[in-house]
Every structure is written in structure tokens, then in C-alpha cells.
Amino acid sequence: MTALKGKVVLVVGVANADSIAAGCAQACSDAGAEVVVTYVNDTAKPYVQPVADTVGAKLFLPLDVEVSGEMEAVFDAVRDRWGKLDTVVHSIAYCPASDLHGRVTDCSAKGFAQAMDVSVHSLIRMARLAEPLMTNGGTILTMTYYGGEKVVDHYNIMGPVKAALEGTMRALAVESGPKNIRVNAISPGPLQTRAGSGIAHFDTLINAARLRAPGQCLITVADVGNVAVMLASDGARSISGDIAYVDGGLHVRA
Template sequence: MTLLENKIALVVGVANARSIAAGCAQAFANEGAEIALTYVNEKAKPYVQPLAEAVGAALFMPLDVEAEGEMEAVFAAVKARWGRLDILVHSIAFCPAEDLHGRVTDCSRAGFARAMDISVHSLIRMARLAEPLMENGGTILTMTYYGGEKVVDNYNIMGPVKAALEGTMRSLATELGPRQIRVNAISPGPLRTRAGSGIAHFDELIDAARLRAPEQTLVTIEDVGDMAVMLASDGARRVSGDIAYVDGGLHVRA
């Protein structure tokens, strides 16, 4: 018996086959889950389509969290097909480039608001829609980064945004816990993903992570997927409100 047999997983935030969310979707499928997958818009669809086919996604729908009604349509489709949801992966983060590449001190009001809405409030909205579909309990996972705890050079305003995401995760875990809905965050080390490449001097960040991590190796999306499977499985049924680090031990270094 596979770890996620008969479980329904909705994975949001796949940009292409090498994104963190893609690693989660593939790992879930490998462990027997049925997959619902989203893509942000028609331009992104061709980059996500191969993964949808690879995991046998039963639902493959657009979801731009800024587009009115698209999120509700996805959850309605999940309800219509399965009547329930067991696993939700929220792997979405965005900040306008002009604010991402500048000082926190100089971040615009509009850029900050947009980064918080897309990266954090979207998790709240998804949790609210997932709650009635998780009648028998479930798992909600979001993706964070060590820059939400400590100041990481060039991570800039996304540090405060990730800190807000982590606080939101803990509040959701507390509020949804009585319904046996667990909410956790995964904190991967630096990965060569499309999102990561938007950070200034990202190659330097990657090299430093490789040298400083106790395991002296870089994390892969497969490593993150394996952790997601573990947290979504029944073996982690008493784990909630936690941050699971997948960084080769990098976060323990001063």
C-alpha cells in the first residue's frame, strides 16, 4: 500500500517541471494520490502541461489568485469530481521586480500590498475554501524560506513577506486543528527554480548554501516532494503548525 493511496491532492503554484510544486505533485502521484493541478495563465500552460500528463492529473485548471472567481472555480471543480480534498499545497510567491530588488526601506506601498496578497492572503483564501472539503481532516502545506527568520542578503522584502506567511500558517493550524486539518510549512534551501532566479546574485546564494550546509549539497525538488509526502501522510497526523526544513542542515549554521 502506498502512503497516499486514495487521497486527493490539489497542488497550486507549478510554474514548470522543475518548480517546487512540481516536485510535490510528482511525489504525491508516486505514492498513489489523485492529483488536481493548476497553471497561472495560458502563457504558462504549455510549461505545466507535461507535468499534468506525467502525474495523470484528473483536473488541470487555470488559477491566477488575482483573477476574480478562478480560485473558487478550482475548488468547486474539486468538489464536483471527488466531493472532498485531503491535501492542499500552496506554493505561490510574488513581488514586483522593482520592489524585490530594492531595500525594504524603499519598498512601495503598492508593491508590498501585492506581495502580501499573492504570497500570504492567497493561503488564507485557499484554507477557507478547503475547510469544508476536508470533513475528515486533511493537510495544508505552504512553502517558506529561511529569509523569513533571518535577514538573507538580496532576499529583501520577501523576508518580511515569508515571516507573515509563517505566522499565518501557525494561526491557521490553531484554528483548523479542531477539525483535524493540519497546516505546516516546508522551508527548502536555495533551489534553481524560476522563482529563485528572480533574486539578485542568486548564484552566489546557491554557492554559499552548498559550502555552508552541513551535508554540503544542494536540495532538489525531489527532496522537497519527499518531505511533502511525509507531512501529508497519516504518519504525521500529530504534526501541525510546524516548519519542516529541507536544506541539508543549513538553517542551523550561525
């Protein structure tokens, strides 16, 4: 595949080889892109390093969106090396466990603010930093979930957070459109990832998804990566402000 040949892609949110972001990084690399991979801290680095090596990451940099200056340093490094950026894959979300596992009614102000900052406002900040580097247009992708549209048992406060993320994505798409920057969200079905395993009763959610999806099978991170490549390619130049479901049709079931 050469759909992304000559393009520079920044992938944020790789936790390990099984993460959605890793699937996106691999697919973009396979499609010919120059890939930049980030890791959240030194503890996470050994788990992310194999992914960076496998995809041939041209830059491998630390990025904790809660640490002042780290995000700016990543975009500066991209600018210094290529002078441009074509695609950002934003695949990060976080909520303190005590708030994630409780009722929305009981969510603390601090937990809500942190979840919104890491999961949503970080997308706004990345869009702001990416804009001057996307001189010939570009693509910004973020990861959402069906729990942002309907109430999914045990997804709790992350439902409202994902709803905010989707609304933010649409607003960014409108604001960035005149500069030929497209902003979309990908909505994967349940996956066996480390992030997913933090949700209470996740095994039940996985099994229900397998049985209810029209194809009665689960998706893979490679499936998500392939859709990311499609949306980042020039062939998707007319798609913006949209949500691409990668769930085997699960979202059409009542």
C-alpha cells in the same frame, strides 16, 4: 509508495518541471494520490502541461489568485469530482521586480500589498475554501524560506512576506485543529528554480548554500516533494503549525 492512496491533492504553483510544486505533484502522485494541478495563465500553460501529464493529473485548471472567481472555480471542480479534498500544496509567491530588488525601506505600498496578497492572503483564502471539503480532516502545506526568520542578503521584502506567511500558517493551524486539519510549512534551501533566479545575486546564494550545508550539497525538488508526502500522510497526524526544513541542515549554521 502508497502513503497517499485514495487521497486527493491539490497542487498550486507549478511553473515548470523544475519548480518545487512540480516536485510535490510528482511525489504525491508516486505515493498514490489523485493529483490536481493548476497553471497561472495561458502563457504558463505549455510549461505546466508536461508536468500535469507526467503526474497523471485528474484535473488541470487555470488559477491566478489575483483573478476573481478562479480560485473558487478550482475548489468547486474538486468538490464536483470527488466531494472531498485531503491536501492543499500552496507553493506560490510574487513580488514586482522593482520592489523585490530594492531595499525594504524603499518598498512601495502597492508592491508590498501585492506581494502580501499573492504570497500570504491566498493561503488564507485556500484554507477557507478547503475547510468544507476536508470532512475527514486534511493537510495544508505552504512553502517558506529561512529568509523569513533571519535577514538573508538580497532577499529583501520577501523576508518580511515569508515571516507573515509563517505567522499565518501557525494561526491557521490553531484555528483548523479542531476539525483535524493540519497546517504546516516546508522551508527548502536554495534551489535552481525560475522563482529563485529572480532574486539578485542568486548564484552567490546557491554557491554559499552548497558550501555551508553540512552535507555540502544542494537539495532537489524531489527532496521537497518527499517531505510533502510525509506531512500529508496519516503518519504525520500529530504534526501541525510546524516548519519542516529541507535544506541539508543549512539552517543550523550560524
